[in-house]
Amino acid sequence: MSKKGKPIDPPKGISTILPEDQKYYRYILKKAEAIFDYYGFERIDAGILESSDVFTRTMTADSDEEKELFSFKTKNSEYLALKYDNQVSVAQAYINNGMNSRPHPVKLFYVSSSFRNIEGRRQTLEMGVETIGDDSEIIDAELIFMAHKLIESMSIGEYSAYVNSMGESSCRPAYIRALKDYFKNKSKKxxxxxxxxxxxxxxxxxxxxxxxxxEVNKEVPQTVDYLCDECHVHFKHTLEYLDEVGVPYILNPILIRGREYHTRTAFDFISDANPELAPVIQGGRHDRLIDTLGGSRTPAAGWTMNLDQIVTALKEKQASVPDGKIKPKIFLIQLGEMAKKKSLILFENFRKAGIEAKSSLGRDSIKSQLRIAHRLGVKFALIFGQKEALDNTMIVREINTGVQETIPVEKIIEEIKKKLKT
Ligand SMILES: [Zn+2]
Ligand SMILES: [Zn+2]
Known part of the structure; x- marks a missing residue:
């Protein structure tokens, strides 16, 4: 037995999705799955714990990112960490499960929380896509196009795609040199x-x-001026594909991802109405992620959507989101000990027959049960009392008219089906 005491405070930055908010997440997932299915993305659910090394290896050396990792040593002296980055976990799952032997590109999507020990939100529910094994420009364009279509399909207002290319290992050193030169005289600021x-x-x-x-960043050198020919062509083609499919975009010449495995295309989707808010989608190419994790060199690109942010936007826009609840057609009212005993199985028989039913088995008064039946707006109340339980019958009462009829239990499914049809 645990000790009693005051309620325990929840950890900061960890939230619960309450029943009344579930409809938003269901709505987003439904919209997304329709698009993901069509474009051939399959769901993957990587485990919530990884070896700490998986994440530390992808972090920039000498950075303080490691402090953000929720890691611990188990009693068997394993070093484990909570999923820090969904993209990294998916890449790791690709390697661990030998997915390199599958036809490429491998297209995956995920819905999962990531955990970072930072101020504010420490758990973020994310949904994202990854295309692994293809470095062609059309993949980058397809990912941006899908993100654009998904946002468009939900009533959350206008969002713009901000796009850039950050080059790769052969052209980036020149850019980093230019950055260092630029910041040298400005480091005091x-x-x-x-x-x-x-x-x-x-x-x-x-x-x-x-x-x-x-302020200092306003006049910083632009990455596109330092791209090698190949990266330059890759970026140019990506933008041409976007023009072709009619995705509007804004060039952001300093849009950068800070990790070494990130390459070439980077993009953010940002609210037009509130451009100071964090992007709802962040994505791009990370052709060096899989070999950073010890796999063979395999290109990859993808994006991550912050689901909590989308839900906030849906609420702000007062979007009409279906609650997805089954609307019951009948309500089972039970009265007395004997009827209650038989009710559980009767109720299950309606489910098996595909008839949406509700009941309130904990209640004993006919009045309170009828009130619930009215509130739910069912067509029929089925009354099962002491007498009916003995006779093996049920009273079927049409809620609107109050007309009642007694029907044998063995015929009830059949009769209700008939009545619901008319
Ligand atoms: Zn700063
Ligand atoms: Zn390059």
Whole structure:
């Protein structure tokens, strides 16, 4: 037995999705699955725990990202961590399950929480897609197109795609040199985290949200000016495909992902009405992720959607989201000990027959049960009392007219089906 005491405070930044909010998540998933199915993406559910190494390996060396990892040592001296990054977990699952032997590209989607020990939200429910094993531009365009279509299919307002290319390992060093040169005389204006990043990973400065850093970032060199020919062509073709399918986009010349495995295309979907809000979708190419994790070199691209943010937007827009609840046609009223005993199996028989029924087996008064039947708007109340239980009959009462009829239990399914048809 546990000790009694005051209620225990929930951990900060961890939230519960209550029953009344489930309809929003169901709605988003339904919209998304229709698109994912059509484009050939299959669901994958990677485990919630990984070896800590999986995540630390993908982090930038000398960064303080490791502090954000929820990691622990088990009693068998394994070092495990809560899923820090869904994209990384999917790549790891691809490697662990020998998915490289499948026809490529392998197209996957996921719905899962990620966990980061940071201020504010520590658990984020995300949904995302990954296309593994194809580095062609049309894949980048398809991913952006799908994200655009998904947002369009939900009533959450207008969002724009901000797009950039950050090159890859052969052209990025030149850009990083240019960045270092640019920031050299301006390091006093940067926040302390950015001053540290200047030495280790200057790309991260571009994502800093501190006002003074944002100011310095305004005139920073643009990645596209430092792309090698191949990366340049890749970006140009990606944009041409987007033009072709009519996805509007805005070029953001300093849109960058801070990890070394990220390559080429990067994109964010940002609200037109509230552009200062965090992107609802972040995506791009990460051709070096799988080999960073120890797999053979395999290109990959994808995006991640923040589901909680979409739900907030749906609520703000007061979008009409179906609650998905079954509307019952009949209500089973039971009275007395004997009837109650037989009710459980009777109720199950309606389910098996495909008749949407409700009951309130915990209640004993006919009045309160009738009230519920009225509130639910069922067509018929089925009254099963002491006398009926003895006779093996039921009283079928039409709610609107109050007309009643007694029917033998063995014929009840058949009779109700008939009555519901008319
Ligand atoms: Zn900064
Ligand atoms: Zn390049």
């Amino acid at each position: 940067l926040c302390s985290a950015c001053r540290d990043n200047l030495k280790t990973n200057p790309l991260k400065i571009l994502n800093c949200q501190v006002e003074t850093c944002k």
